[in-house]
Amino acid sequence: MHDPGARGVAGRDVSTTVEYADGDDASAFAQMLGGLVEANVSSRPEKRRDLDNLKARVGFFVTDIGEAVTLDFEGGHLVVRNGLQPGRDVTIRADADTVMQLSNVRIGFAGMPNYLDATGREVVAKMLKGQLRIEGLVGNLTTLNQVTRLFSVAE
């Protein structure tokens, strides 16, 4: 999958921004999410600020392929782990297409995700149909918005 970056010591993959706790055993999905954050942060200063300000444990579970990843945002540093780890603030469960679609949500006024355009409406419709489930949403809306901004590739 995407090149996760420089190899660190003790079997852990380390880059300045993203670390893979499972080292060479990081799953393709883990490398994809980590790679996406790393690429976004390195090219967009506003996303770097989001990463710097974000402290949360976020899980992703891709329902149709059974792949899961936990992202530990540690204020400027991201540790990516295979599987769902305990103590998550937010967990997003969706099929692969929806996970990709989430990354295409545009960021609108005041840095808020735009759920009113075509892509945003499709995401909302999937939530209403139960095809996209977000656990821990109550109390973590700011975290979710920050994560959405970090993953958004929409221009």
Place this chain on the structure above:
Amino acid sequence: MAVAAFSPEWAQAFKDEINNSPVYRVAGQGWKWTVGLVVEAEPDRNFPESRGVVMDLHEGEARDIRVGPPEDAQACDFVITGTYTRWKQVATKELDATRGMLQGKLKLKGDLPTVVRYTKASQEMTECTTRVPVEWPDET
């Protein structure tokens, strides 16, 4: 008429399918990079040598698609690598390319945000491959 898998005739038919797709024409707007598909050899499936598919895609149009050595495909801006069996699964709708990449069955090299931004275009390209009638070497 069916064409041999990953042959020059297949490349031409694939190109025609892409250029006949109104969905791709819209979804591919803005795309201006080359894409290489590396089809890794599987001698036990009667696919003895790896091949490369070089796709020159530009603004919703396939300007050129050709089959050659894998090195040509590896030199493209974006490279997707998989075994013959994986690509056959994609072309026969057994494996969705997005899921394949998330599962590591297909390996992607290139700028991830750009690829994710064009998910719809890549999905339609996959649809185009499924519309090309193919003679598979492990079935002949």
